[in-house]
Amino acid sequence: MIDIRLLRNDFKSVKKAISRRGEDTDSLDLIIGLDEKQRSIAEKRDQLRNEIKELSRRVGDLHKSGKTDEASPLQESSREMREKEEALSEECDQLSTEIRELLLRVPNIPAEECPNGESAEDNVVVRVEGQSDEAWENYQRVPHWEIGETLGILDVERATKLSGAMFAMYTGLGATLCRALIQYGLDRNADAYREIRPPTLVLTETMVSTGHLPKFADDAYHLERDDLWAIPTAEVPLTSYARDEIISESELPMKLMSHTSCFRREAGSAGRDTRGLLRVHEFDKVELLAYATPEQAQEVHEDILSRAESAIADLGLSYRILDLCSGDLGNSSARTFDIEVYAPGAEQWLEVSSVSWFSDYQARRANVRYRSEEAKGTSVVHTLNGSGLAVPRVWAAIVETYRQEDGSIRIPDPLLPYMQGVKSIN
RNA sequence: GGAGAGGUGGCUGAGUCAGGUUGAAGGCGCUCCCCUGCUAAGGGAGUAAGGGCUUAAUAGCUCUUCGAGGGUUCGAAUCCCUCCCUCUCCGCCA
Numbered sequence A: 001m002i003d004i005r006l007l008r009n010d011f012k013s014v015k016k017a018i019s020r021r022g023e024d025t026d027s028l029d030l031i032i033g034l035d036e037k038q039r040s041i042a043e044k045r046d047q048l049r050n051e052i053k054e055l056s057r058r059v060g061d062l063h064k065s066g067k068t069d070e071a072s073p074l075q076e077s078s079r080e081m082r083e084k085e086e087a088l089s090e091e092c093d094q095l096s097t098e099i100r101e102l103l104l105r106v107p108n109i110p111a112e113e114c115p116n117g118e119s120a121e122d123n124v125v126v127r128v129e130g131q132s133d134e135a136w137e138n139y140q141r142v143p144h145w146e147i148g149e150t151l152g153i154l155d156v157e158r159a160t161k162l163s164g165a166m167f168a169m170y171t172g173l174g175a176t177l178c179r180a181l182i183q184y185g186l187d188r189n190a191d192a193y194r195e196i197r198p199p200t201l202v203l204t205e206t207m208v209s210t211g212h213l214p215k216f217a218d219d220a221y222h223l224e225r226d227d228l229w230a231i232p233t234a235e236v237p238l239t240s241y242a243r244d245e246i247i248s249e250s251e252l253p254m255k256l257m258s259h260t261s262c263f264r265r266e267a268g269s270a271g272r273d274t275r276g277l278l279r280v281h282e283f284d285k286v287e288l289l290a291y292a293t294p295e296q297a298q299e300v301h302e303d304i305l306s307r308a309e310s311a312i313a314d315l316g317l318s319y320r321i322l323d324l325c326s327g328d329l330g331n332s333s334a335r336t337f338d339i340e341v342y343a344p345g346a347e348q349w350l351e352v353s354s355v356s357w358f359s360d361y362q363a364r365r366a367n368v369r370y371r372s373e374e375a376k377g378t379s380v381v382h383t384l385n386g387s388g389l390a391v392p393r394v395w396a397a398i399v400e401t402y403r404q405e406d407g408s409i410r411i412p413d414p415l416l417p418y419m420q421g422v423k424s425i426n
Numbered sequence B: 001g002g003a004g005a006g007g008u009g010g011c012u013g014a015g016u017c018a019g020g021u022u023g024a025a026g027g028c029g030c031u032c033c034c035c036u037g038c039u040a041a042g043g044g045a046g047u048a049a050g051g052g053c054u055u056a057a058u059a060g061c062u063c064u065u066c067g068a069g070g071g072u073u074c075g076a077a078u079c080c081c082u083c084c085c086u087c088u089c090c091g092c093c094a
Helices: A004-009 A011-019 A027-066 A068-104 A143-153 A156-163 A173-187 A203-210 A237-239 A294-314 A361-366 A391-401 A411-416
Strands: A124-129 A222-225 A228-230 A246-247 A254-263 A282-292 A318-324 A336-342 A349-355 A370-371 A378-380 A380-388
Touching: A004 A011, A004 A027, A011 A027, A011 A336, A027 A068, A027 A294, A027 A336, A143 A156, A143 A173, A143 A294, A143 A391, A143 A411, A156 A336, A173 A254, A173 A282, A173 A380, A203 A237, A237 A254, A237 A282, A237 A361, A237 A380, A254 A361, A282 A294, A282 A391, A294 A318, A294 A336, A294 A349, A336 A391, A380 A391
Parallel strands: A246 A370
Antiparallel strands: A124 A318, A222 A228, A254 A282, A282 A380, A318 A336, A336 A349, A349 A380, A370 A378
């Protein structure tokens, strides 16, 4: 959620910044009008409340000194004021609710450095590492769903039997590889990130904090009976880890990581990328997340990016890094770098990590603050996160990239410690 | 799921069953000052968050918040109702 005071103080710049996303900004005009109205009513309401308090105090004194008869006219006028106060209060509450509902749907303000653009086409390629398209051998140009079936390590057909389309099931060494990737993803970041194993079912409030609700309810699984949501990413519980808390500055940056299952309905993408592991409803991921001061944010952003990148690079995969343009930026983010891995068999770039700086957008929703050492009072923290390792797409890229001429798959060196002595899958 | 106890500030803990400067005693912690070879002990002062308005600023005024919501009342931490959560015991269970 953006700071409404920013809107009051510098309406034009905010509007201009939001419109860089290609979003309609009419709601901003609406909000600023309602806000003005709300404040003027609140002022009158508070004035009345003050007068009522004053009267009550006098009534109390009169009762104490036995002058009960003198109290009744005061009580009468207090009752009248209360009626007015209640009317104003109600109006004021309605406006506040309306403002909040609108404000929750306003996306974050893109960072100045975020490049201009309308769509994914305009994302800036920061760098490309690894093999060029022509360099791949023919035996590497086999899609992972075919490899997986042949080697008995991926069973999409049975997964569909159990859960329907766009679910996957890893079998045998395929499952071991999956587990190895998770271990690898966690262990390499354990030097700086504290491991958390959070719940994967969360309250509505927890989903609102990251910005996944109310705007993107269709993308998430909801357990209606208990009003719980299946998390689409560990970003959701981790962002709420410190919800409604005040962190002391000495604890920042606070770095956390989690391995969880992630659940996505993929509402808008039915029929797209349906083969194999390209897009699935449930998958495993290691997520890195940090709370930071605004001053620390830049450095932490780079830290998460370099960790996410090196995890891919060390596996020997080809990848590229994109600086997302304003039109493609996620709703809650101010700046995002995507890491896309190249899958030579599927012949696609697959997004494996979005490393984002959310400025104070999520933390304001989650009410995570910190007490600064010099300035008095509290300030809202910044949140940052990115996937340290997203299993299915990395799994797919490994299987395709490491396919040998004989059809076997060589296990990349960094994963060997996690593979129980298995060096290749035949 | 059943029975009981309870949810108050950074923590602890009074106040609730006699409703009236109680945003809330005391203690701990923390900050500053004094005392003091050092440390410890001692003495003093301060110490919730959020919103609005005024101000160049320091600051001031005001409202809200004692788990949440509603009710009674001139006035609610305190009385009534509903819900949520925590703890203990029982049942069930990985």
